[in-house]
Amino acid sequence: MTSNNKLIISYSFIGLFIASCSSVQVTEEAVYEDSIQSIEVTSSKAESSTPIESKAVLANATVYFEFDSFNLSTRSIQALKSITNLMQDNPAIDITIAGHADERGTREYNLALGQRRAESVADYLELKGISRSRLTLKSYGEEMPMTLGSNERSWARNRRAEIN
Amino acid sequence: MMKLFLMLLLMPNLLLAELLLEITKGSENPYRIAIIPFQGSSSSVNTIVEVLNSDLVRTGDFYVLKEEMLLSMPKTIEEINPSEWKLLNIDFIVLGEVVSEENSGLKATYEIYDVNKKTKIRSSTVFGIPGRIRQLSHYISDGVYESITGLKGISATKLLYVNEIKNNLDSDYILYIADADGANEQVLLKSTEPIISPAWSPDSKQIAYVSFETGMAKVFIQDISSGKRELVLTNNNQISSPAWSPDGKLLSLTLYQDGNAEIYILNLQNKNLTRLTKHYSIDTESRWSPKGTKILFTSGRSGSPQLYEIDLTKFNTKPSRLTFEGNYNAKGSYLPNNEGIVFVHRSNNEFQIALKYFDENFIRPLTESKMDESPSVSPNGNVIVYAITDKESGMIAGVTLSGAAFVLPATNGKVREPAWSGFLR
Numbered sequence: 001m002t003s004n005n006k007l008i009i010s011y012s013f014i015g016l017f018i019a020s021c022s023s024v025q026v027t028e029e030a031v032y033e034d035s036i037q038s039i040e041v042t043s044s045k046a047e048s049s050t051p052i053e054s055k056a057v058l059a060n061a062t063v064y065f066e067f068d069s070f071n072l073s074t075r076s077i078q079a080l081k082s083i084t085n086l087m088q089d090n091p092a093i094d095i096t097i098a099g100h101a102d103e104r105g106t107r108e109y110n111l112a113l114g115q116r117r118a119e120s121v122a123d124y125l126e127l128k129g130i131s132r133s134r135l136t137l138k139s140y141g142e143e144m145p146m147t148l149g150s151n152e153r154s155w156a157r158n159r160r161a162e163i164n
Numbered sequence: 165m166m167k168l169f170l171m172l173l174l175m176p177n178l179l180l181a182e183l184l185l186e187i188t189k190g191s192e193n194p195y196r197i198a199i200i201p202f203q204g205s206s207s208s209v210n211t212i213v214e215v216l217n218s219d220l221v222r223t224g225d226f227y228v229l230k231e232e233m234l235l236s237m238p239k240t241i242e243e244i245n246p247s248e249w250k251l252l253n254i255d256f257i258v259l260g261e262v263v264s265e266e267n268s269g270l271k272a273t274y275e276i277y278d279v280n281k282k283t284k285i286r287s288s289t290v291f292g293i294p295g296r297i298r299q300l301s302h303y304i305s306d307g308v309y310e311s312i313t314g315l316k317g318i319s320a321t322k323l324l325y326v327n328e329i330k331n332n333l334d335s336d337y338i339l340y341i342a343d344a345d346g347a348n349e350q351v352l353l354k355s356t357e358p359i360i361s362p363a364w365s366p367d368s369k370q371i372a373y374v375s376f377e378t379g380m381a382k383v384f385i386q387d388i389s390s391g392k393r394e395l396v397l398t399n400n401n402q403i404s405s406p407a408w409s410p411d412g413k414l415l416s417l418t419l420y421q422d423g424n425a426e427i428y429i430l431n432l433q434n435k436n437l438t439r440l441t442k443h444y445s446i447d448t449e450s451r452w453s454p455k456g457t458k459i460l461f462t463s464g465r466s467g468s469p470q471l472y473e474i475d476l477t478k479f480n481t482k483p484s485r486l487t488f489e490g491n492y493n494a495k496g497s498y499l500p501n502n503e504g505i506v507f508v509h510r511s512n513n514e515f516q517i518a519l520k521y522f523d524e525n526f527i528r529p530l531t532e533s534k535m536d537e538s539p540s541v542s543p544n545g546n547v548i549v550y551a552i553t554d555k556e557s558g559m560i561a562g563v564t565l566s567g568a569a570f571v572l573p574a575t576n577g578k579v580r581e582p583a584w585s586g587f588l589r
Contacts (some may be wrong), residue, residue, distance in 0.1 A: 024284050025311060025389035030291040031299050032589065034369065036341060037391030038351040045357075045379030068468065068492075103328070103553065104515065106495040106537055107360045107581070108405045109462055109469055111374075111381060112418065112446040115402065119423050120533050136421075138380045138402055143358035150535070 015142060061163035063121060065103070070116035072124060080121065083163055084128045097121045098162045099139040100146070102155035107141055114139030117161045192567065195312055197256040198249065200237050203273070204262030208297045212262070212272065215301035216308070219319040220346060223309060223546070224568020230252060241277050241284050249279045256285075258308055262287075270294055274304055276311050303589060318344055318542045322585040323369060323549065324352070324362040325560055329577040338542040338577075339373060341388065344542075344584075346560075352386065353393075360454060360581055363406050369586040371439050372406035372415065373397070383417060396430060397437075405448050409456045416440070416450040416459060427461055439581040440474060441483070451497045460486070460505060462494040471496045471507055471569040487520065489527050495538060500545040507532070517550045517563070530563045540584045551580035 061083050063076035072080070088091055099114030099121075118137040126132055145158045199216055201208040220226040229252060238244045243258060260274035270292030278285045288307050292300035299320065306317025321344045329336045337359045342349040353359060357376040360557065364371055372385045381402045386393035396415060397403055404425075405418040415430045417435075425448045427440040441447040445464035452459060459474045463483065468491040472483035481566075487493035492510030502522075509518035509527060517531040517539045535553040542548070549562045552571070558578035561571040572579075 009459065014307065025288075026287045027286070027288040027307065028291075028305065029288075029305055029589065031293050033293060033296065033299055034389045035354065036350045036388055038354070039386075039391045039393070040354040041375070043356045043377055043379070045377075065548075068464075092206050104448065104535065105469070105492060105510075106462070108418065108449045109446065109464075109494050111360070111402075111404055112420075112448045115420050115425060139420075140358070140376070141360070141381075143376065145361065 041092050062160050063163075065117055065159045065161070067104070067155070067159065068113065070099075070113065070120045072120050077124065080124055082084045084125060084130060087125070087134065094134045094136070095163055096136040096138065098164075099137075100144060100158055100160050100162065102144045103142045103145065103150065104155065104160040105142075107143070111139050111141030111143075114161075117159075121161045121163065165531045178240045181217070194225055195229045196229065196252075196254050196258065197308075198229040198234060198252070198254045198257060200234070200260075201231065202262060202274075206262065209262050211297045212260070212304065215298050215345075216258070216305050219302060219305035219310065219317075222345065222562075222568075222570055223317075224564035224566045225309075225313060228233040230570045239240075241275055244279075246279050246282050254279055255498075256308075259372065270297065270300060272300060272304065274307070276308060280503055294383055296432065298343065302343065302345075304486065306589065307537060315546060316543050316544045316587060318547065318584075318587075320344075320589045321587060322368070323560075324364065324581075324583040324585070325551075325579055326359050326362065326581040327577040327579045328358075328558075339371075352388065361405055361410060362581055362583045364583060364585050365408050366410055366412045366586060368588055371410070374404045383415075385416065395427070396432075397435070405450060407451050409452050410454060413458060416452065418448040418450070427441075427459070449495045453498050454500050454502045460498060468492060471505065487527070492516075497539065497541055498513070498551075499541060500543060506539045506541055506548055515546060518551045519548075519565075531561070536561075538581050540582050542584050543586045549584060550583040551582060553578075553580070 053088055061079060062080050097118040099111035099118035101113045118139060122135050125135065146160065147154045147157050199213055202212050217228050221226055235248050248258060257277040257279060258274060260272060263271045263273055263511060273289045275284055276286040278530060290300055290303045301320040305319040311319035323344055325340055325343050327338045327340060334356065335356045337357065338351055339353040339359050339362055340349050341352050355377050360374045362373040370385055370387050372383055374381050375384055381404045381441045383396045383403045383406045384393050385396055402420040403417055407416045413432060415432055417428050417430055418425045418429050425446045426442065427447050427450045429438045429440055440459065443465050447461055449462040450459050457477050459476060461472055462469050463472045470485055471487045471493050472485050474483045475481050485565055486505065487554045490510055494508050496505045496507035504519055504521035506517065506519050509516055515536055516529050517536050518527045518529050520527045530548060531550065533552050539548050539549050539550040546565045547562050549560055552559050552561050558580045559571055560579050560582045562570050
């Protein structure tokens with residue numbers, strides 16, 4: 001690899017009038033550019049080990065949140081009660097809780113917010129006696145919206161935690 | 165406001181998904197320059213003048229006299245008649261020549277003449293790479309910019325950004341590298357899962373980013389020229405928001421192993437982790453100060469996202485809060501001269517890019533659309549690129565501190581997450 005070869009020589013000269021002092025910048029340089037390698041990856045996501053028959057029950061378990069909030073609403077708690085019962089009745093079922101955010105705000109903050117939403121759900125389940133070892137938590141931030149659209153209705157549907 | 169579509173539109177070899185440049189606004193008191201068509205026989209002289217034009221106009225600091233307005237076309241400095249250019253109110257004249265062509269190794273020379281001082285102020289030679297005439301042109305633009313403004317130019321720098329391209333129900337997520345003008349776009353990583361938060365190493369040879377390809381946010385480091393990449397940490401937890409220290413030895417990250425987003429510093433040589441924040445609220449989006457002595461981050465500890473700074477030179481200091489206006493200030497980064505920070509600010513339910521100088525007690529909004537995010541500052545500190553979410557599309561736009569604005573509209577897909585490289589020349 002050739003490195004940037006830059007040579008700068010400046011010189012001054014005094015003209016007929018002493019006050020007019022000036023300088024010319026003389027440079028020589030070579031364009032430098034690295035090569036670029038493109039790569040492609042496909043998803044290496046592990047598939048959920050939840051038995052198929054119970055998935056149908058769990059698939060609908062989504063709870064919703066207010067903007068910049070990770071507090072569970074009473075309505076969310078109602079939805080989580082059925083999850084609690086199902087998990088208590090079926091000790092073999094492990095679940096994944098994925099937190100999401102709406103498109104407003106920054107992507108990284110929303111990733112953290114989604115995580116807090118998943119944590120809120122996990123905290124509730126743990127309070128109801130479900131072992132933390134049965135729960136996998138993650139966040140998609142604003143990256144996987146349920147519905148597209150920049151309006152209150154879409155945002156409300158996207159601020160969620162999905163359980164399956 | 166008059167819109168000026170640039171010559172770039174006429175450039176050959178533009179790929180479909182490539183970004184096109186549009187200047188929406190210039191500064192109010194620009195340097196007025198004339199670029200005399202370069203001498204030389206090939207089509208490369210046209211490309212050089214076109215790229216020079218768009219590069220200089222995009223900085224917002226230059227007015228370039230239209231070619232048809234030139235009263236004469238001096239071949240050498242000696243042929244310049246200063247009074248003729250004074251009439252046109254021209255401050256500087258750029259003259260140049262492509263000395264040798266691609267087969268024998270591209271070489272161009274250029275000179276800058278100061279009309280007011282009636283003297284030559286620069287005489288330069290640039291050796292190019294065959295087939296990369298635009299790159300050579302960017303080097304000339306930066307030389308012209310430097311001689312006239314005294315600031316380092318950024319035409320020969322690069323941008324990273326992510327594009328989401330829908331295909332049926334699924335999306336492809338592509339991390340691109342392109343020249344600072346959006347041309348010469350090349351794929352660094354193509355994935356079926358989201359990619360966010362691309363960041364440059366200080367030497368601009370490596371990048372870090374968050375990829376969801378394993379089903380969970382993870383930070384990878386990728387070598388640009390070899391394509392070799394690796395996970396920065398292997399564990400079962402989510403990791404995000406990478407930022408290199410200015411010396412390239414450390415990487416700040418957001419780890420979620422405590423059940424909450426906290427900032428850690430990873431030593432890239434021995435993989436030692438040092439915890440930086442400890443608070444039950446969200447702490448993320450860390451950025452290093454230009455000298456590497458402070459870390460700026462977003463925290464929810466006041467009840468809403470605000471920007472805080474930790475001094476790394478003092479043991480166990482409490483973070484100090486930097487933003488107080490409004491209930492959403494996030495994703496900050498320092499100006500390279502450490503005079504202030506640029507960040508996302510929420511105002512009247514709209515998200516804009518704002519600037520706060522440390523010696524001022526108010527913030528300056530820089531943009532005015534509804535959902536602007538992800539600001540990234542040019543290495544000379546003069547331009548800020550950011551992402552505009554406009555209905556269901558996304559594009560990259562820029563503003564200069566002198567008040568000029570431009571957009572790089574995507575022809576395809578939702579472009580976002582721009583990240584500006586360091587100086588490359």
